[in-house]
Amino acid sequence: xxxxxxxxxxxxxxxxxxxxxxxxxxxxxxxxxxxxxxxxxxxxxxxxxxxxxxxxxxxxxxxxxxxxxxxxxxxxxxxxxxxxxxxxxxxxxxxxxxxxxxxxxxxxxxxxxxxxxxxxxxxxxxxxxxxxxxxxxxxxxxxxxxxxxxxxxxxxxxxxxxxxxxxxxxxxxxxxxxxxxxxxxxxxxxxxxxxxxxxxxxxxxxxxxxxxxxxxxxxxxxxxxxxxxxxxxxxxxxxxxxxxxxxxxxxxxxxxxxxxxxxxxxxxxxxxxxxxxxxxxxxxxxxxxxxxxxxxxxxxxxxxxxxxxxxxxxxxxxxxxxxxxxxxxxxxxxxxxxxxxxxxxxxxxxxxxxxxxxxxxxxxxxxxxxxxxxxxxxxxxxxxxxxxxxxxxxxxxxxxxxxxxxxxxxxxxxxxxxxxxxxxxxxxxxxxxxxxxxxxxxxxxxxxxxxxxxxxxxxxxxxxxxx
Amino acid sequence: xxxxxxxxxxxxxxxxxxxxxxxxxxxxxxxxxxxxxxxxxxxxxxxxxxxxxx
Numbered sequence: 001x002x003x004x005x006x007x008x009x010x011x012x013x014x015x016x017x018x019x020x021x022x023x024x025x026x027x028x029x030x031x032x033x034x035x036x037x038x039x040x041x042x043x044x045x046x047x048x049x050x051x052x053x054x055x056x057x058x059x060x061x062x063x064x065x066x067x068x069x070x071x072x073x074x075x076x077x078x079x080x081x082x083x084x085x086x087x088x089x090x091x092x093x094x095x096x097x098x099x100x101x102x103x104x105x106x107x108x109x110x111x112x113x114x115x116x117x118x119x120x121x122x123x124x125x126x127x128x129x130x131x132x133x134x135x136x137x138x139x140x141x142x143x144x145x146x147x148x149x150x151x152x153x154x155x156x157x158x159x160x161x162x163x164x165x166x167x168x169x170x171x172x173x174x175x176x177x178x179x180x181x182x183x184x185x186x187x188x189x190x191x192x193x194x195x196x197x198x199x200x201x202x203x204x205x206x207x208x209x210x211x212x213x214x215x216x217x218x219x220x221x222x223x224x225x226x227x228x229x230x231x232x233x234x235x236x237x238x239x240x241x242x243x244x245x246x247x248x249x250x251x252x253x254x255x256x257x258x259x260x261x262x263x264x265x266x267x268x269x270x271x272x273x274x275x276x277x278x279x280x281x282x283x284x285x286x287x288x289x290x291x292x293x294x295x296x297x298x299x300x301x302x303x304x305x306x307x308x309x310x311x312x313x314x315x316x317x318x319x320x321x322x323x324x325x326x327x328x329x330x331x332x333x334x335x336x337x338x339x340x341x342x343x344x345x346x347x348x349x350x351x352x353x354x355x356x357x358x359x360x361x362x363x364x365x366x367x368x369x370x371x372x373x374x375x376x377x378x379x380x381x382x383x384x385x386x387x388x389x390x391x392x393x394x395x396x397x398x399x400x401x402x403x404x405x406x407x408x409x410x411x412x413x414x415x416x417x418x419x420x421x422x423x424x425x426x427x428x429x430x431x432x433x434x435x436x437x438x439x440x441x442x443x444x445x446x447x448x449x450x451x452x453x454x455x456x457x458x459x460x461x462x463x464x465x466x467x
Numbered sequence: 468x469x470x471x472x473x474x475x476x477x478x479x480x481x482x483x484x485x486x487x488x489x490x491x492x493x494x495x496x497x498x499x500x501x502x503x504x505x506x507x508x509x510x511x512x513x514x515x516x517x518x519x520x521x
Contacts, residue, residue, distance in 0.1 A: 017485040018473045025496040032500060156500070162507030205499055217473060289518030292511045299508075344518070 007207075009084030014211035020141040020219070022209055027134030027153035029206030030089055033199040034096055034130040035160020037065055037123075042168040043188065050185040051112050061120050065099075068124025070386035073132050077376030078240055080129060085137040085210050092130030093203035099123020100196030108189045128379070130203075131157065135362045136375030140213055143371070144222045146363035147314075151306025154359040158299035168195070232315055232435075236443040237372030240380060246438050248368050249377070251431045256361055257384040257391075258428030259321055262329065262421040263298075263354025264392030266347060269400075269414075270294055274344075277337050277411045290344065297348040298355040305356025306363065314364040318432045321353040321360075326425035333418035337411035358385075368438055395420055 005011060040062045047058045080088040102118025105111075134153050142149035171191040176184035218224075224235045243249045266273070271287040282290070309317035332346045361381065366374045399417035408415075 014473045016473055017489055019489050019493055021493055022496055025500045028500040028504070032503060156504070159504045159507055162511045163503050164507075166507060166510035205496075209496060214473060285517045286519075289515045292515040293518055296508070296511060296515065 004090075007084075007087040007090050009082075009087070009212060012084055012086040012211055013214055014217075018211055020213070023134070023138055023141050023211070024149060024152045026089075026206040026209035027138055028156040028159075029209070030092060030130045030134060030203055031153050031156030032160040032163060033203050034092070034127045035157040035162075036164035036168075036195070036199070037062070037069070037127055038158075038161035039164035039168060040065070040119075042165055042172070043191075046172065046183045046185050046188055047107070047115075049183045050107060050188055051110060053112065057112065061103075061115055064116055064120030065124040065127060066389060067386065068121055069127040069131065070383055072125040072128030073379035073382045074128075075379075076125075076129050077132055077379030078373065080133060080379070081136060081240075081373050081376050084212055085133050086207055088129050088133035089203065089207045089210060092126045092133055093200055093207060094126070095122050096126030096130060096203070097196045097200035099126055100192050100199070104189045104192035104196065107192060128382075131382070132375050132379045134206075134210065135378050136371065136373075137210060137212055139362060139366045139374055140371050142219075143224070144219050145307070145310045146366050147309040147360055148307040150362040151303045151359040154306070154362075155299050155302040155355075157358075158295065158302060158355060161295065162299075164195075171195070230313075231437050232313065233367045234370050234437060234443075236370050236438075236440070238369035238377075238438055238442050239444060240373040240376035242442045242444075243365075243369050243373075243377045244380065246368075246442055248435055248438050249381070251435045252361065252364060252368070253381055253384045254431040255318055255322070255428045255435075256357060256381060257388050258424045258431070259318075259325070259354060259357035260385055260388035261392040261395070262325065262425050263351060263357070264388055265396040265417065265421055266350060267294060267298070267354070268393040269396050270347070273414060274340075274347075276409075276413065277343055278340050279410065281340055290347075293344070294347060294351045297352045301352030301355035302359035305352065306359035309356075309360045309363060314360060314367050315432060315435060317356070317360055318364070319429065321357050322425045322429040322432055325350055325353045326422050326429065329418055329422045329425060333415045333422065336418075368435070372444060 044055070044058055047061075048055055051057070076088075099119045099122040102122060103115045104118075106114025106116075106118055135150055138149040138153055139146045168191060171194055172184040172187045175187035175190045178184055178186055238246070270291050271284070274290050275282050275284065275287050305317060305321070328346050328350050332343070332350070336343045336346060362374065362378050365377050365381065369377055396414075396417045399420060400413050403413040403416060
């Protein structure tokens with residue numbers, strides 16, 4: 001393993017002259033790739049035809065990948081904190097790329113289980129480790145603006161879906177020799193191999209670019225004392241294991257769960273919902289345009305709202321996501337069918353809050369638990385995402401179907417499920433209101449000692465040569 | 468961005484050289500991730516236009 005020792009945390013400490021503004025592109029190199037998972041649907045119809053199977057059998061590939069994302073983020077966080085971002089990014093790149101390559105073998109040999117194992121299990125591990133790998137490092141490089149830093153990275157996850165969606169469609173078109181009226185099943189293997197190798201190279205750019213700050217490094221003109229008056233920003237450290245014992249962690253779990261459930265409820269039903277609300281005005285083509293617009297607001301919200309939270313504070317930001325979000329959901333339910341413009345505007349702002357909720361939560365965790373194991377704590381909190389991924393679509397689908405069975409049509413069929421989302425957001429709002437600073441008893445005993453070490457280390461920071 | 472760099476104690480000449488080299492590295496790094504992201508956003512915006520024309 002000595003050949004891979006360059007991946008060790010101690011070998012990735014920033015040398016003299018290294019700019020912290022290189023870390024966001026390194027993080028984006030990972031997130032722009034793993035965001036591909038949200039564009040998996042581009043391959044869905046060709047895969048159904050290739051394996052001569054059902055939509056559900058192929059949809060399971062995506063589901064396995066998302067479940068593995070949640071599990072590996074939750075259980076791999078502490079390993080990532082110990083080994084550093086470079087090794088974690090490397091593992092993510094290898095797993096994600098291997099997942100696509102193993103999947104391509106499964107497609108070539110028509111072994112669906114290999115696609116499950118490759119893209120789903122192995123690739124899913126790459127997703128989870130990759131998602132959390134840059135978060136802790138970004139927060140340590142940007143203690144003055146953690147929301148901006150994590151917002152940039154997590155925005156990349158949304159942007160990655162845009163790239164993969166367009167790129168995958170281009171690849172299928174370029175590799176197929178079948179007529180345009182047939183599904184490009186012959187292009188699946190070369191497309192998967194191209195993506196697997198291309199993403200490996202791109203993610204390696206992130207691996208070789210990322211650095212951890214020297215111990216005790218801090219931005220010029222900023223000191224931890226800058227936040228001393230803010231009781232909602234701790235300078236102490238809470239371990240990932242201790243974080244699970246705090247009320248704050250579980251309140252934030254509820255906050256994230258409620259925010260994501262409400263957002264997914266709309267995202268998952270966006271196209272049929274707008275057509276049902278406006279059957280005479282919205283065509284399937286313009287509904288697809290609406291879905292694209294929502295994804296732009298989803299991505300933009302991640303960067304804009306998360307950056308804003310650096311100025312107005314994390315708790316007030318979530319008050320907006322959940323409080324204003326609940327009001328907007330209520331208007332969507334009761335007046336959303338008044339005009340297409342009103343519907344689109346309401347949905348776009350709601351989805352920007354959904355994206356913002358994802359991007360702001362690492363900074364919120366840093367405020368509550370410190371930077372010590374914030375990546376691992378973030379990984380565990382992401383189980384709320386997995387749970388919401390099940391709950392959101394379930395709530396909308398079950399309630400809307402029962403309304404239709406009862407004779408409701410159009411906007412009326414969606415109204416009860418949207419009002420349930422209002423209730424969920426109110427619960428999230430209350431959970432956020434209950435978040436208080438973490439009790440001293442959960443703080444690491446070594447905090448003061450490590451603070452002293454950091455102070456002592458400032459003088460020796462940056463003595464290592466550039467790498 | 469200079470305030471964000473890890474501090475050095477090198478001579479001014481070396482510092483200027485490493486400063487311009489870091490500026491180039493920053494520009495290239497942001498371009499590496501910015502260009503594909505811009506491509507993805509452009510393609511999505513094109514699709515979004517269907518909402519107003521479809």
